[in-house]
Amino acid sequence: MNMKTQVFLGVALTLMVFACKKDETAALVRVPQLPTTTDKYAEAASGSFVTNATAVDNQKATLGRVLFYDTQLSVNNSVSCGSCHHQQKAFADVGASSTGFGGGKTTRNTPAIVNASMQSSYFWDMRESNLQNMVTQPIANHLEMGLEQPDYLVLKLKNLPYYESLFTNAFGDGTINSSRIGEALSHFVSALVSVRTEFDANVSTNFAGYSELEEMGRQLFFNELPCAQCHGGDNFSGWGSIAENIGLDDHYSDPGVPGQDWMTGEQRNGWFKVPSLRNVALTGPYMHDGRFNTLEEVVEFYNSGIQDHDQLSFALREGWNGGGPNTDIFSPNVDSPPLRMNLTTLEKNALVAFLHTLTDEQLITLPMYSNPFVLAENQ
Ligand code: HEC
Ligand code: HEC
Incomplete structure (x- = not known):
């Protein structure tokens, strides 16, 4: 800052102080x-x-x-x-x-x-x-x-x-x-x-307007990975409001939804509402405690970081095969280890690109x- 600007700012500040003093009676209020x-x-x-x-x-x-x-x-x-x-x-x-x-x-x-x-x-x-x-x-x-x-x-x-x-x-x-x-x-x-998202605009054209990467992500989300088992429906949050344990930790300090695990009868630990993924590119940090800052971190968690919590959802264990033809709902894969998705960098980018199509500018x-x-x- 040179001398001239300093002097100018000094004068301007003094004037502002005087201006405020003079107008003390006309206080500013917030009105709609x-x-x-x-x-x-x-x-x-x-x-x-x-x-x-x-x-x-x-x-x-x-x-x-x-x-x-x-x-x-x-x-x-x-x-x-x-x-x-x-x-x-x-x-x-x-x-x-x-x-x-x-x-x-x-x-x-x-x-x-x-x-x-x-x-x-x-x-x-x-x-x-x-x-x-x-x-x-x-x-x-x-x-x-x-x-x-x-x-x-x-x-x-x-x-x-x-x-x-x-x-x-x-x-x-x-x-x-x-x-x-x-x-x-x-x-x-x-x-x-x-x-009104890119996703909604493309439903009627069978996603003709999607880029190759977005379409790859959509296929992963709905068909190749279990994502839509929980984040399904028009609202990307299941078919109502449901809770799941996704294995963020092996023991949660915030117990989440109260009640009992229907399989084991134990007190629930780490069950949280499945959030809608609409506008998810805008809503970070992510998860109930905001532990992940970016969608890339979330995708990497699902890819390689799921913990073996004893109440972890079946949909996130090896052999999940949720809605597929091999599903045996009477003997779920309770003892299988947590799912490891082994996604390539391209596949991870595709998932993130797909999630970006859920943003509603309006x-x-x-x-x-x-x-x-x-x-x-x-x-
Ligand atoms: C077993 C059900 C289930 C499956 C399968 C699942 N999610 Fe989730 N998802 C959840 C739950 C529950 C949360 C919130 C967990 C928490 O905060 O403890 C969540 C959180 C998220 C979030 C953070 C949203 C926010 O607003 O904080 C993203 C993004 C996400 N999931 C994407 C995915 C993707 C991508 C897949 C597939 C690779 C997937 N999910 C598979 C249940 C699931
Ligand atoms: C200091 C920050 C803060 C303020 C102020 C606040 N909220 Fe929230 N709101 C939160 C948090 C944190 C949660 C999640 C709390 C939880 O899950 O236990 C939440 C949850 C919600 C939810 C639930 C969303 C869902 O899908 O589960 C709605 C709706 C909501 N707030 C509306 C409001 C309204 C309306 C007001 C004003 C009357 C308000 N909030 C004021 C922080 C705030």
Whole structure:
């Protein structure tokens, strides 16, 4: 930096300090800036496999969007749902763990939010089955948003001038209560549909638009490897919400989904919800604890790193042959060692290239899913 710039910056800084002093009365506040016409949330899912999402009410989702991004929903006005669930990351977070209102770290990786209305259970350990009950839990969570008293939450929202008309549009009158907050949030969360990917665009042409590498990856994923046994269905997460142990460790410090292993009757250890792979190229770090940073690391784990946990899924043991003609479901391969895929570098690259075709650009760029808050002068 030369002398001139230093002097210039010095003067500019002094002016800024004066400017701030002068304007002390006109404090800046965060207010939502919404379009003049109602956003069409329900339409985003029409004609797709996410049939439930067409029942989304556009006014409730509009209110839900504001609630989702409003930091006033945390006890010290510092954190919103959107602080951990970022649109550009398909509503996942950047780090292995996320930071709550008081600087505390979540113990699990923040999952992407994707086609939530198709799922029958939420959280990595599947502890909640009702979306409307689920969406208010982070507000009260002692680590995430810390607003433990529902009455205090309602009181806070009543004092914010922009909510009355939003609640009236959504519910017919301006009454604010916890169940309406949950309902509106669940409509917005259900409206976050991911149905427009390169994969979806190619289903009808039998993947004519895929590159050779992507097609090789698709064949590996669906036919040659057991991936689709668990990550199957339109949502790439099985045919609902299921849990499996994939042998990340030989003993898990986070036990995951509670209950008993149906084969051995033992207490479950290391069973986690099978996550959707839609937008997976955007949602790293990966796994319930965010242990892998890249898709290459995940693929290398499945290729060579599966541990011989005594509750490891059959689909990830030698001789898995899941849906194939040699399957004997009455004598599963419980004693076989963990599967070693012995993939070539080309095959690993192909799997990663295929996973990249599950990215939905519309989900991560549509303004109606984005943060509506802007800074404006308090009047
Ligand atoms: C401090 C970060 C943080 C904040 C704030 C936060 N979440 Fe989350 N969210 C997480 C983490 C971590 C999980 C996984 C927790 C677990 O599995 O035990 C999660 C899970 C979820 C899930 C379940 C996804 C699935 O498929 O299982 C949904 C939906 C969700 N959050 C919505 C919300 C909403 C709505 C809000 C705001 C009211 C919110 N979150 C606020 C971190 C956060
Ligand atoms: C036995 C069921 C099963 C099979 C087979 C399986 N997965 Fe998974 N997958 C899971 C589960 C469960 C998790 C989450 C595990 C955890 O966090 O502890 C997961 C996590 C992942 C993730 C990380 C997703 C995220 O958001 O963190 C990717 C990527 C993935 N699997 C890809 C694959 C690929 C590619 C294959 C085939 C080579 C495959 N999976 C085979 C069950 C399975």
